[in-house]
Amino acid sequence: MTRHRLAKPLRFVLPEGVRATMVIQAMEERPMECCGLLAGHFHPWGWEAETAFPLVNELKSATRFRSEPGSLIAALRLISHRGLEVVAIYHSHPETPAFPSTTDLTWRWAEGVADLIISLARTPPDVRAWQLSERHFEEIHLLGMVPALA
Numbered sequence: 001m002t003r004h005r006l007a008k009p010l011r012f013v014l015p016e017g018v019r020a021t022m023v024i025q026a027m028e029e030r031p032m033e034c035c036g037l038l039a040g041h042f043h044p045w046g047w048e049a050e051t052a053f054p055l056v057n058e059l060k061s062a063t064r065f066r067s068e069p070g071s072l073i074a075a076l077r078l079i080s081h082r083g084l085e086v087v088a089i090y091h092s093h094p095e096t097p098a099f100p101s102t103t104d105l106t107w108r109w110a111e112g113v114a115d116l117i118i119s120l121a122r123t124p125p126d127v128r129a130w131q132l133s134e135r136h137f138e139e140i141h142l143l144g145m146v147p148a149l150a
């Protein structure tokens with residue numbers, strides 16, 4: 001489901017408010033992992049998040065997450081209703097760095113959808129974006145505001 005041939009370096013625009021929503025959710029749900037979706041738009045240069053949709057981690061685990069289906073379906077409905085697309089899935093690492101775990105590489109949302117990880121292992125929390133495949137991950141450059149692009 002790759003929508004564009006993306007120009008390197010990969011870029012992901014994450015507005016400050018969207019980042020704050022994820023970080024606050026991660027802190028509120030600590031010591032469990034939190035999860036959610038970011039909705040927005042795909043561009044030739046990468047991804048642009050517009051809104052965060054927090055989901056329920058039905059595993060209630062400190063090291064794993066799985067979206068509870070009801071919260072997922074409700075979020076997908078709203079995203080489609082607003083004419084947006086799922087550009088990223090995010091989850092928190094309450095105790096470990098913001099790097100993908102082996103589990104994260106195994107369980108991926110869909111090709112072309114970015115993976116964001118919020119680490120609470122340091123202060124302030126660290127947020128990183130990744131493009132994952134089965135055996136391999138690549139960091140995506142996070143931008144706090146919309147860049148001036150031609």
Ligand SMILES: [Zn+2]
Pocket residue numbers: 091092093100101104117
């Ligand atoms: Zn993880």
